[in-house]
Amino acid sequence: MHDLVAITALGGTEPKIDRVGSVTCTETPGVALASVAARQGREDKTRNAVSQLIGAETPAVGKFTGGPIIAFWTGPDQWMIEAPFETHEDLAHLVKENTGDTASVSEQTDAWVRFDLDGEGVLAVLELLSSLDCRKMAAGAASRTSIHHLGCFVLCRASGSFSVYGPRSSAGSLHHAIVAAMKSAL
Amino acid sequence: MTQDNRLSGGQIDRTKTLNFKFDNRSYSAHPGDTLASALLANGVRLMGRSFKYHRPRGVLTAGSEEPNALVELRTGNRQEPNTRVTTVEMFEGLEAHSQNRWPSLKFDALAINDRFSTFLTAGFYYKTFMWPAAFWEKLYEPMIRRAAGLGSLSMQEDPDEYDKGFRHCDLLIIGAGPAGLMAALTAGRAGSEVILADEDFALGGRLNSETFSLNDGDATEWVKQSVAELSAMPNVRLMPRTTVIGAFDHGIYGAVERTGDHLASLPSGKPRQILWRIYAKRALLCAGATERPIAFENNDRPGIMLASALRTYANRFATTAAQRVAIFTNNDDGHRTAADLHAKGIRIAAVVDVRDDAPTSHDYEVLRGAQVRDTKGRLGLTFVEVELADGSSRTLDCGALGVSGGWNPNVHLTCHQRGRPAWNDDLAAFVPGADLPPGLSVAGAANGVMSTHGALQSGAEGAAQALGLKGPLPDLPKAEDTPISQTPFWYVQGCSRAWLDQQNDVTVKDVKLSHQEGFRSVEHLKRYTTLGMATDQGKTSNMGGLAIMAELAGKSIPETGTTIFRPPYTPVPIATFAGRMKGKEFHPTRLTPSHYWAKERGAVFVEVGNWLRAQWFPLPSETHWRESVDREVRQTRASVGVCDCTTLGKIDVQGADAADFLNRVYCNGFAKLAVGKTRYGLMLREDGIAMDDGTAARLAEDHFVVTTTTANAVKVYQHMEFVRQCLFPDMDVQLISTTEAWAQYAVAGPNSRKLLQKIVDPEFDISNEGFPFMACGNITVCGGLRARLFRISFSGELAFEIAVPSRYGDALMRRLMQEGEEFDVVPYGTEALGVMRIEKGHAAGNELNGTTTALNLGMGRMVSKNKDSIGSILSEREGLNEPGALMMVGIKPVNAGDKVTAGGHLMDATGPVDAAHDQGYVTSAAFSPSLDSHIGLGFLKNGGTRQGEKMRLVSPVTDLTVEVEIVSAHFVDPEGERLRA
Amino acid sequence: MIIHHPLLGPRDSSEFVYLGDASLINRPDWQAEDATEAFYDYAYLRDNPAGEHRELWFHEGGDRSWLVVTRNTATHEISKVELARDVARAQGRSK
Structure with a gap:
């Protein structure tokens, strides 16, 4: 086991948690990510491999499925796989083993920062951040959006519970935008 | 002051009193008031001075269409000019100031402009201030700006x-x-x-x-x-x-x-x-x-308002502009105002109705077929002169006049x-x-x-x-359904100083002048007179102007034209459009994985696109940036230095056709690159100009990692997706950006291998034989952490780039510093990086500047003729391949100590200094600690054959002339021995 | 403006990057006799219609698809949106 100590995207040793009113914003570093893109003509095989990995139907446009390993749609014949970091740090390796040469797999774990937004009023926060119609997003919805010029993914985990993925290097700017929106809306 | 003009009823909360100040005087109001209704309730009719003639003005309307009553609201850094009193909701402690008057609202010295109105008519700018031209900027413009204008800015940053x-x-x-x-x-x-x-x-x-x-x-x-x-x-x-x-x-x-x-x-x-x-x-x-006014002589005095506004103030805000009110109307709605005011106990002096068959009333007098000819009252209306149907005139005492010309x-x-x-x-x-x-x-x-x-x-x-709802509509409440009854009436014949656009001080006379001088289309009328060009966009004035122009032209109104409207409906503060995108939030900031460590080390940061990169790492003893940078260069070249290069774009290119794909996007070949090897690649635009450069590392038969320059990462990714989706849709290739996923550090210098051997796990052989120049591969470090290693060099030294997942980047940097102590390891920033690449003669953004070709860059032979690649065909164009084309060269001053300046142009040693004799230009310059001299890179005509030539480096703009010598662009280790050591 | 992405539905145009005329898909054959002429036309010559225009938009803030959008330049009316990849294939482009 290596001896390098990780820091979170916001630069701390512990994830940052912010509460405003009824909404909590939690930096969530405990997640591993890998992208999967089907090779040409191998779309069905990739879908099957992803489906086996996540134990559910491979998600359609705008959706995520599975658990605890989930997949969300990121582009035509392309998905992001998400799994708990503690058990799946080398997720890309696992995904590649499952898909073989039917798909291209890239480690994406540290390309992203994840903030979980939970609580009543979260929709009022999100409408200051994203042009997505989050009121219409039900559990299992996943969509890419732009938040303060940052390309992000928004996942609705349950009613009143969302995850926002943004580029890791801009974690500070994204966090600032989210907390400012919380203070404004709540 | 008491609210003398407060009436009964209304939608104000009398249980609470709010205090406010207008022009430093204290008044009281109630929740539910606007600033306009509160001022009227307190007997204040005079609220501002007009734009051009500084005429006393009050409120005309009760809504956002208000042209007249504009104030500076709040104080200090929250002061907002040109705020309409009719839309300001009352709050405790409100402070407002009238604007465009000096020294005071009641005595305004510039009211003298009104006396000179003959000279200030439409188009007066164009006529009066024609010559001498030099006077415009120095005299006329400042004078006009001082005299005519709206509110003033606080000149402080908006804190909200x-x-x-x-x-x-x-x-x-x-x-x-x-x-x-x-x-x-x-x-x-x-x-x-x-x-x-x-x-x-x-x-x-x-x-x-x-x-x-x-x-x-x-x-x-x-x-x-x-x-x-x-x-x-x-x-x-x-x-x-x-x-x-x-x-x-x-x-x-x-x-x-x-x-x-x-x-x-x-x-x-x-x-x-x-x-x-x-x-x-x-x-x-x-x-x-919106109700529209009627134009008549001196129709702009405080107290003269739209009839519907008087009604709103009475019914909703329980206030009146005066206790005795007259109405001037061409329609039945004006009578409704009279009836409502009468019911509230206001004396109706008379209803002046232009129609001979106007309805009459038991409660007040109606003057049928009559018109308002003129008004009096210096700072507020005192009486109006009415011409009756029989031609006789009559004077009506009143403090307010409600005007109704119909509704738009x-x-x-x-x-x-x-x-x-x-x-x-x-x-x-x-x-x-x-x-x-x-x-x-x-x-x-x-x-x-x-x-x-x-x-x-x-x-x-x-x-x-x-x-698209089916089914019956909901039941409607029973409501009045009175038909419209009006006779169109726009202005009283014979009037001249009758205001149409009160905000821009445009009168009936101005419209007539515009017609007389040939500016007859609506668009010309607007621009010549400035009618409707104020912050209210002419909501109460455009129709009047149009109607008068139509009459003068002998045409109907629709034949004369229409005015259309642009957004925004009402003025919006610029700050609202900016939102949170101001100051350092103007764009997102990207931090490198070693950012927090670099900050601890006291690094000076520089913005590179959205990235913050360490520019240099000053020691406490260093007082000038050059000391830091020179030290970083020397120490790296002498032993080993580490630089965060995460910001370079990284794109994962995978798929069975990955190599073929790279062959298309790079002008040089990639098909034969062995697994475990890296190659430099130059990307051209389709027009043959260089777009970007970088390296492609082949990690597997079907897997490359491509790097781009920091600045072009987004553009190159987009371009590669274009090539993949639009040009070669059946190629089996998949792309994803991995820039953020990996923390990547350059470890450069003769001791770089020794340093890395201390952290790379022992099963990986990184000796010169096991991991030669341009090798790449997946490795593990520090006891099992997955990592990538590339033996590539930007500095010209023996060098590697090592990448680990970003979250471990901070720890890896600290480890490299700790393990490197024995080698006197130095962190270096973008300045030292730049110096070393100039010393080595590597092109960067300054050379790949959107005008240069592979040939100019000295890489003409790299463009493969045996394959289809973007830009290869047009790079062969005659115009890009003329004899004497610019070629990249090195530049050194002849006299030690002279400086080479980027942007300077190269001229022959003798002869004229002008564009016709221009030989080339300097793109990059630096002080080279390795050569103890300033050096530069640049482009020179026929540069390949002119080494040793003495030239002049000139910049007439900065008065620079330096004698320079043309040398090889590779100042350091031209044979590349260090790289391969 | 709103672009109706064939997969993602209505999306604000601010999520997209505009490139230009969809004729950029028709990249000439590099080995043709008149390749230089053809590439010159391809790289430099564009129609500039006041009316229907087929143009390329990149969904940068979305799924990274290139789209061919048929837009009326006079009214901004968008009558058709296709995946550029499908358009390219339909026009016979392959590898």
Whole structure:
């Protein structure tokens, strides 16, 4: 086991948690990510491999499925796989083993920062951040959006519970935008 | 001061008193007041001075169409100029100042302009200040700016926060009067997602200003019930204090919500205003109508107002401009004002009606067939002179005059996509035309339906039609359904100083002059006289001007033209458009994985695109940046240095056709690159100009990692997706950016291998034999952490780039520093990086500047002729391959100590210094600690054959002339021995 | 403006990056006799219609698809949106 100590995207040793009113914003570093893109003509095989990995139907446009390993749609014949970091740090390796040469797999774990937004009023926060119609997003919805010029993914985990993925290097700017929106809306 | 002009009733909360100041004088008001109603209640009619002539002015309207009563609201850094008193909601401690007057509102020295009005007519700028030309900037403009103008800026930074937001709905209803409320009830009850927005703080629109009944009760009761019902619907969102400012393409509406303007102070973190982008499947414009004035001599005195405004002040705000009031009207609605004021105990001096058959009253005198000829009263109206039907004249004592010239539907938003309103003879007004913005329909008075019943009905129908609702419409409350009765009447014959546009001081005389001088089209009229060009966009003035021009031209009004409107409907602070994108939040900031460590080390940072990169790492003893940079270069070249190069774009290219794909996007070949090897690649644009460069490392037969320059990462990714999807759609290749996923550090210098051997796990052989120059591979470090290693060099030294998952980047940097202590390891920043690449002669952004080709860069032979690659065909164009083409060279001063300056041009040692004799230019320059001399890179005609030549480096702009020698661009280790060590 | 992405539905145009004329898909054959002429036309010559225009938009803030959008330059009306990849294939482009 290596001896390098990780820091979170916001630069701390512990994830940052912010509460405003009824909404909590939690930096969530405990997640591993890998992208999967089907090779040409191998779309069905990739879908099957992803489906086996996540134990559910491979998600359609705008959706995520599975658990605890989930997949969300990121582009035509392309998905992001998400799994708990503690058990799946080398997720890309696992995904590649499952898909073989039917798909291209890239480690994406540290390309992203994840903030979980939970609580009543979260929709009022999100409408200051994203042009997505989050009121219409039900559990299992996943969509890419732009938040303060940052390309992000928004996942609705349950009613009143969302995850926002943004580029890791801009974690500070994204966090600032989210907390400012919380203070404004709540 | 007491509220002498306060009446009974109204929608103000008398249980609470609010204190405010106008021009430093204290007054009291109640919640529910606007600044306008509060000033009137306190007997203040004089509120400002006019733009050009500094004439005393009061309030003309009771709404956002107000042209006249503009003030500076609040103080200090929150001072806002040109705020309409009619839209300012009263709050405790409000402070406002009148503007455009000196020394005081009551005595304004520049009122002298009014005496010289003959010289200040339309077009006076063009005529008066023609010559001498030099006088314009120094004398005329400052003079005019001082004399004519609006409010002043605080000149301080706005301390408030502003938000932007996004909302979606099935139906956006703009305006919450009878039509809007009925539309919202219809749509809301049907379960549609509805947004109902109104610029006022009280929903209800005109119903709040009237005394007539709905369903046998007060109209305001029905408003309350309706608002309560709508508030309880989860699918309906009510947005009071929200002005829909524009109708944009495809059902996008801009709306400004004033979330904090009515508060004495903003709670921390709360925005003053929110700019909403509303995505509406359909929209219904229920914006009502605006009453228009009639022009007559001296019709701009404080106290002269729109009749409907007087009615609003009396009924809604329980206040009057004076205790004795006259009315001047061409229609029955003017009489309604007289009746309402009379009922409130106001003395009606008379109703002056231009119609011979005007209705009469038992309660007050009606002067049929009469006209107002003139008015008197220096700082406020004292009496009006009326010409009666028989030609005799009569004087009416009064402190206020209500004027009603009919109503104009508020068609503004229907014009925002070039829609032209249509003329309606019955109303003598423009109504929405047929070419509405797609998805928008219009109901109520905005559509020319002027009765309350009509408005309710068209609101319900409009909503049902827009949403395609089947089934019966909801029951409408019983309401008045009075037909319009009016005789079009625009101005009193014979008047000249009769104001049309009060904000820009445009009179009937100015329109006549414009016609006389040939500026007769509506567009010319507007620009010549500035009619309708003020912050109110001529809401109360355009029609009058148009009607007079039509009469002069002997044409009908629709033949003469229409005016259309642009967004925004009412003025919007620039800060609202900026939202949170100001200061350092203007764009997102990207931090490198070693950022926090670098900050601890006291690094100086530089912005590179959105990235913050360490520029150099000063030691406490160093006082000049050059000391730090020179040290970083020397120490790296002598032993080992580490630099964070995470910012380089990294793109994962995978798939069976990955190598073939790279062959297309790079001008040089990649098909034969062995697994475990890296190659430099040059990317061209299709026109043959260099676009970007970088390296491609082949990690597997079907897997490459491509790097781009920091600046072009986004553009190159986009380009590669274009090539993949649009040009070669059947290639099996998949792309994803991995820039952020990996922390990547350059470890450079003769001891770099020794340092890395201390952290790379022992099973990986990184000796020169095991891991030669340009090798790459997956490895593990520090006891098993997955990593990537590339033996590539930008500095020209033996060097590696090592990458680990970003979260471990901080720890890896600290480890490298710790393990490197024995080698005297140095962290280096972008400055040292730049110096070393110039010493080595590597091209970078300054050389790949969008004008240079592979040939210019000395890489002409890299462009493969044996394959199809982007840009290869056009790179062979004659024009790019002429003899004597620019070639990259090194530049060194002849006299030690002289400086080489980037941007300077190269001229022959003798001869003229001009563009015709230009030989080339310097792109990059630095002080080289390795050579102990300034050096530079640049492009020189025939540069390949001119080494050793002495030239002049000149920059006439900065008065620079330096004698330089042309040398090889490779100042350090030209044979590349260090790289391969 | 709103672009109706064939997969993602209505999306604000601010999520997209505009490139230009969709004729950029028709990249000439590099081995043709008149390749230089053809590439010159391809790289430099564009129609500039006031009316229907087929153009390329990149969904940068979305799924990274290139789209061919048929837009009326005079009214901004968008009558058709296709995946550029499908358009390219339909026009016979392959590898």
